[in-house]
Amino acid sequence: MxxxxxxxxxxxxxxxxxxKSPQPQPQQPSSSSSLLRSRKTQAKSRSWSVYLILSTNxxxxxxxxxxxxxSRRLKQHNGELKGGAKASRAGRPWICACLIHGFIDxxxxxxxxxxxKSFSRKLPRKRIDDDQMKQSSKDSHRLLHHRKTALERxxxxxxxxxxxxxxxxxxx
Numbered sequence: 001m002x003x004x005x006x007x008x009x010x011x012x013x014x015x016x017x018x019x020k021s022p023q024p025q026p027q028q029p030s031s032s033s034s035l036l037r038s039r040k041t042q043a044k045s046r047s048w049s050v051y052l053i054l055s056t057n058x059x060x061x062x063x064x065x066x067x068x069x070x071s072r073r074l075k076q077h078n079g080e081l082k083g084g085a086k087a088s089r090a091g092r093p094w095i096c097a098c099l100i101h102g103f104i105d106x107x108x109x110x111x112x113x114x115x116x117k118s119f120s121r122k123l124p125r126k127r128i129d130d131d132q133m134k135q136s137s138k139d140s141h142r143l144l145h146h147r148k149t150a151l152e153r154x155x156x157x158x159x160x161x162x163x164x165x166x167x168x169x170x171x172x
Contacts, residue, residue: 048109052098055091060139063088066109102163119150
């Protein structure tokens, strides 16, 4: 037999039984179990993506992020909707350089994003002077090449067989 501990918190307290008789399992209210099922269904319907965007104004830079709705997120970065990252305010407007689809959940997408950023930071970069910095097409090509090289290194430490990598800017 079970009894509720409180009306507010619907926990149950099990009576102790002798070792000969099996102990009954506590029953969860049907509303909470259906709520858990609906949350799992919602989570499965969302597809997590990692994206790389490129700024089109000076200073030319790249940004890597995670989302379930890329078009909304790009509008946020460009200031059309609230919620864009502070790091992406300079250099607006942004354009999509690469989308990677097919992550199982947010955790996997965030792990991939973290590795991509980490490898990008660890790769050596060429120093450029101010005259070269003004040539935005060469600078954007250099940044995209740097990110692509980092992505190639991530491939060695991450299973990408279930992912779809879609480069939108083909400057390679």
